[in-house]
Amino acid sequence: MIEISHLVKRHRARTVVDDVSFTARPGRVTGFLGPNGAGKSSTLRILLGLDRATSGTALVDGVPYRSLDRPLWTVGAMLDGPGANPGRTARSHLTWVAQSNAIPRRRVDEVLDLVGLRDAARTRIGRFSLGMGQRLGIAAALLGDPEVLVLDEPTNGLDPEGIRWIRLFLRTLADEGRTVLVSSHLMAEMEKTADDVVIIAGGRVVAAGSAAEVRGEHDSVEEAFFALTDERHGRPAGGSEGIAP
């Protein structure tokens, strides 16, 4: 369970996260959607203790990330790729991550199997394709078999097959009862995966609820998004051309 409440992040005069509140529940894939620069990554970084909030709270199972003793047993995360030094092999990267949280060594091979990287275990990460890198990031997120997963743009740069793999994988994880929060700027793509949707634009949540609720009378979540942001900007609803808030 992830609870974000009245979260604000300011960089000097610029407000990048503006009173954001939402909840991501167990057993569901929550899509955190919005255009690039909407404040998705900033929100997730605060949730994961990497940045500090100006005000508000972001809690995982009721506590801030920084107060977790062995966080990887509770939360698995991938932000902006695998976060791995390119000089290391996949296995040694996962090994040090496991050691840092006293995760048994055998989990390294288990997660390599899970994401289909077993054959690349001894390959240097610098030689990985984009898709392999994303898989490595997901493998690291799964090391502690966490109940909560936070993935920032996991499909970025992937080919259709890779996107399909991630989509099915997220579905499986949620069906196992986990909380899955996944951000994307590609709304059409996430609509097929997400049970719940939170739409953010210009640092503010513009819509939240089940995918059906957010869609409303529109044909798709994307259409609903454009309608919502058009209203906010005082333009007539319905047109979807040239929107890049």
Added chain:
Amino acid sequence: MIRLLRTLRAEWTKALSLPSIIGALVAAIVVPPALAVASGLSLDPTVAAASSFPIESHGFETAGFGQPLVILLAALVAGTEYSGGQLRTMLLADPRRGRVLAAKLVVVTTLAVFVGLLGTTAAVVLKHATLGEHGLSLSEFTAGMGWNLIGVSINYVLIGLIAALLTLLTRSIVVALAVLVPLVLGVTLSLLGLAPLLKYLPDVAGMQLLTSYPGVGLLDPIPGGIVMATWTVLLGIAGWLAFRARDTGGG
């Protein structure tokens, strides 16, 4: 405490699973003894015996050449964190930044002690071996030489910590190397005659921990070591404050 040990274990695996770090480590251990052998073989023994060079100092003169390699080693241990966004993964694994920093500095300290003891001992033993009858045999080694060995290790630890902290502060291996390597290779030493205050700079202050440089006007080993340690502590405080306050999202 157990939490620190876990982070430390991860740091060890990190340090010992990157080819660049292993390369720097091997070079730092091997280069001083190799130079000692070369200088021992090229020295005319009769001149060596007659010269004013103290016999106990043989081998230690190569310790200065280990310094830039210790700096490289420490800068790599700290700086590879910023490659590929690894620091983000580290802070997800352990969100307590003080602990992450402490573990890093413990690894740098341990590696520097290891390099100092192993490389310098090898350099001294090999130098005397190549000097043959003009050198000392193992049983003739003195307590003073033992203290010198400890002095080299302390110097390596301090210069290593300074390099690691500078890398952390600037988030750049290149900056740390560009600042420190010319210093330890003698830039400040050559200016000492013009500006005697330069002897308080971190690289110059602890120089006589390596071996004696008579007549240059350097600080004695112990006061020099204290000055160098003070620099290290100040940089440590600056590094801790910067590392604690920084948002890590992008890096």
